[in-house]
Amino acid sequence: MANLDTDSGGKGLKPWAVGIAAIGLIIVVIAVVVALxxxxxxxxxxxxxxxxxxxxxxxxxxxxxxxxxxxKGWNAAIADSFGREVKVPANGVGxxxxxxxxxxxxxCDVKSGAAVTIQRxxxxxxxxxxxxxPSEVTAGGAPVGYARSAEAAMMSASNDLVLLYSGGTxxxxxxxHGLSVPDQDSLVEELENSTVKDTTLEDRPAxxxxxxxxxxxxxxxxxxxxxxxxxxxxxxxxxxxAVLRMSSVWKDGDWxxxxxxxxxxxxxxxxxxxxxxxxxx
Numbered sequence: 001m002a003n004l005d006t007d008s009g010g011k012g013l014k015p016w017a018v019g020i021a022a023i024g025l026i027i028v029v030i031a032v033v034v035a036l037x038x039x040x041x042x043x044x045x046x047x048x049x050x051x052x053x054x055x056x057x058x059x060x061x062x063x064x065x066x067x068x069x070x071x072k073g074w075n076a077a078i079a080d081s082f083g084r085e086v087k088v089p090a091n092g093v094g095x096x097x098x099x100x101x102x103x104x105x106x107x108c109d110v111k112s113g114a115a116v117t118i119q120r121x122x123x124x125x126x127x128x129x130x131x132x133x134p135s136e137v138t139a140g141g142a143p144v145g146y147a148r149s150a151e152a153a154m155m156s157a158s159n160d161l162v163l164l165y166s167g168g169t170x171x172x173x174x175x176x177h178g179l180s181v182p183d184q185d186s187l188v189e190e191l192e193n194s195t196v197k198d199t200t201l202e203d204r205p206a207x208x209x210x211x212x213x214x215x216x217x218x219x220x221x222x223x224x225x226x227x228x229x230x231x232x233x234x235x236x237x238x239x240x241x242a243v244l245r246m247s248s249v250w251k252d253g254d255w256x257x258x259x260x261x262x263x264x265x266x267x268x269x270x271x272x273x274x275x276x277x278x279x280x281x
Contacts, residue, residue, distance in 0.1 A: 067169075069091060069137035070091060073089075074090060084118060084281045085117075086118045087117055091137075092141075093121050094119050094121040094137050095128075096128070096136055099135050100131060100133035100134075100135045100146055103147050106150065106215065106218070106220070108212065108215035113279040113280055114129045115130070116128060116129050116279045118206045122141055122169075123168070123197065124162050126159040126206070127158060132155060133156070134159070142173040142178055146254055153250075154210040154222050154246065157247070158207055161246065165198065167201075169195060179257050179258075180249050205226060206226075207279070209277055210276065219247065219250070222247075223246070223265060226242045227241055232269070240271055241271075243264075245263070247261050
């Protein structure tokens with residue numbers, strides 16, 4: 001896929017373990033998206049496209065404009081490295097579990113985390129709810145249709161980011177339907193011309209919990225906690241979570257993920273989830 005990078009004013013995460021390096025990649029890549037679309041929208045700047053990132057974990061995918069997103073049932077379920085069930089939709093892009101409930105104004109208060117299901121979609125792990133969304137899958141494979149709540153905004157942003165940076169044919173559709181960025185058409189076109197798939201994100205686990213740091217009617221900022229297999233010393237018996245900050249705006253009846261608009265928190269990992277709202281798996 002296109003070379004996407006970030007320095008949104010915050011601190012990047014370190015590549016701690018196989019598969020978990022992808023968490024750091026998500027933070028490292030956001031600013032190049034912003035720089036790319038900003039550059040493309042300016043007549044005074046060089047229009048050259050950054051070179052694609054090189055990695056032994058990148059594979060070339062066949063170009064694909066549309067997918068069959070109809071519900072075809074499920075293949076045999078698998079488990080992630082933390083023992084959580086991961087459902088495998090037969091269509092490869094996800095099965096909606098229900099319809100997102102209608103909430104006229106953004107619901108900021110969260111009493112408890114929703115029951116969610118992990119699905120393996122477009123080669124990586126995404127989270128789905130019965131009544132918070134996503135409610136459908138686009139023809140290009142992007143999960144869309146979330147409830148107007150702060151919790152759903154975090155679910156949407158988490159899914160958008162992992163699918164965007166997993167690369168391949170899904171990235172352009174996420175950019176088209178799930179993002180709010182300057183000169184969005186240029187970004188979509190850039191990603192449509194790249195079919196490189198980053199296989200390291202196949203092992204990026206779904207987040208365990210979230211916390212809302214700012215909530216307004218049309219914008220939500222918050223963090224998700226992504227489980228890590230070891231602590232900083234490599235001890236697998238210590239609980240650790242990587243912290244990723246995200247922002248979403250309510251636009252055209254759904255949450256759209258912003259890129260590079262908020263700095264990453266100084267606290268880039270936590271050892272407990274006190275003060276967080278945990279999703280129920």
